[in-house]
Amino acid sequence: MGADIRRSTDFKAIHDAFTKYSVIVLRGQEAGPEDHLAFAQRFGPININRFFKPVEGHPEIAMVLKEKNQTAAIGEGWHTDHSYDQEPALGSILHAIEMPPFGGDTLFVSMAAAYEALSTPMGQFLDGLTAVHSSRHVFGAAAMDSEAAKSGRLGNAEAATQDVRHPVVITHPLSGRRGLFVNPVFTTYIEGLSDTESTTILEMLYAHCQQPEFQCRVRWQAGDITMWDNRATWHKAINDYNGFRRLMHRVTVEAVPLS
Numbered sequence: 001m002g003a004d005i006r007r008s009t010d011f012k013a014i015h016d017a018f019t020k021y022s023v024i025v026l027r028g029q030e031a032g033p034e035d036h037l038a039f040a041q042r043f044g045p046i047n048i049n050r051f052f053k054p055v056e057g058h059p060e061i062a063m064v065l066k067e068k069n070q071t072a073a074i075g076e077g078w079h080t081d082h083s084y085d086q087e088p089a090l091g092s093i094l095h096a097i098e099m100p101p102f103g104g105d106t107l108f109v110s111m112a113a114a115y116e117a118l119s120t121p122m123g124q125f126l127d128g129l130t131a132v133h134s135s136r137h138v139f140g141a142a143a144m145d146s147e148a149a150k151s152g153r154l155g156n157a158e159a160a161t162q163d164v165r166h167p168v169v170i171t172h173p174l175s176g177r178r179g180l181f182v183n184p185v186f187t188t189y190i191e192g193l194s195d196t197e198s199t200t201i202l203e204m205l206y207a208h209c210q211q212p213e214f215q216c217r218v219r220w221q222a223g224d225i226t227m228w229d230n231r232a233t234w235h236k237a238i239n240d241y242n243g244f245r246r247l248m249h250r251v252t253v254e255a256v257p258l259s
């Protein structure tokens with residue numbers, strides 16, 4: 001739609017598209033860190049990431065970086081940013097600063113489409129269940145021998161103390177659509193089920209959600225901004241560009257409690 005994140009007059013159309021689609025791509029933005037932050041603040045207060053190395057001089061902007069000599073990318077597993085927070089982030093706004101010559105796409109899943117494709121009895125079974133999400137096993141001390149931590153891209157392990165409970169099925173605060181709210185990286189178990197039941201149900205849901213029918217794929221060029229709704233999607237970074245650098249700036253916007 002040729003939108004420019006710096007133009008306040010474009011904001012309503014961008015917000016409407018975000019509400020309707022949950023994932024929006026704004027191509028070729030000539031935006032610096034201040035423009036990125038100002039755009040995010042139109043949606044709400046910034047949720048400062050505790051674990052990612054920030055952009056110098058901008059603690060609110062997290063660096064999502066893979067250097068050419070590194071093998072692990074950040075965000076390779078299917079996840080929802082900040083689902084371990086009491087009020088999971090409304091959205092994440094990722095700006096492509098430096099892209100490899102090929103690859104480095106990001107995949108997304110629509111959690112409402114995945115929920116709606118479940119059978120009625122399975123939907124009814126999941127409705128009313130609560131899941132626990134945690135940051136500990138991903139960003140805590142146990143994860144600090146990873147390449148991302150050793151290279152300084154992730155840190156602050158002592159801040160990984162979040163354990164929260166969220167409904168397994170939520171009503172989206174903007175669209176009113178029902179959608180699944182569990183993810184393979186941060187969800188640890190479903191309350192009230194045995195370990196085997198919880199693991200089996202979560203694995204079944206994860207396999208269901210990963211079907212291509214529910215996915216879209218963003219193929220980036222430097223300058224592009226993609227914004228996604230963390231209450232409506234999963235995402236995953238494709239790590240297929242070894243030997244090249246990829247640098248993204250990410251700003252995350254605070255949200256409201258889930259129901």
Ligand code: SIN
Pocket residue numbers: 064074075081092094105106235236237238248250
């Ligand atoms: C993220 O998980 O927030 C980053 C996704 C990406 O780098 O494509």
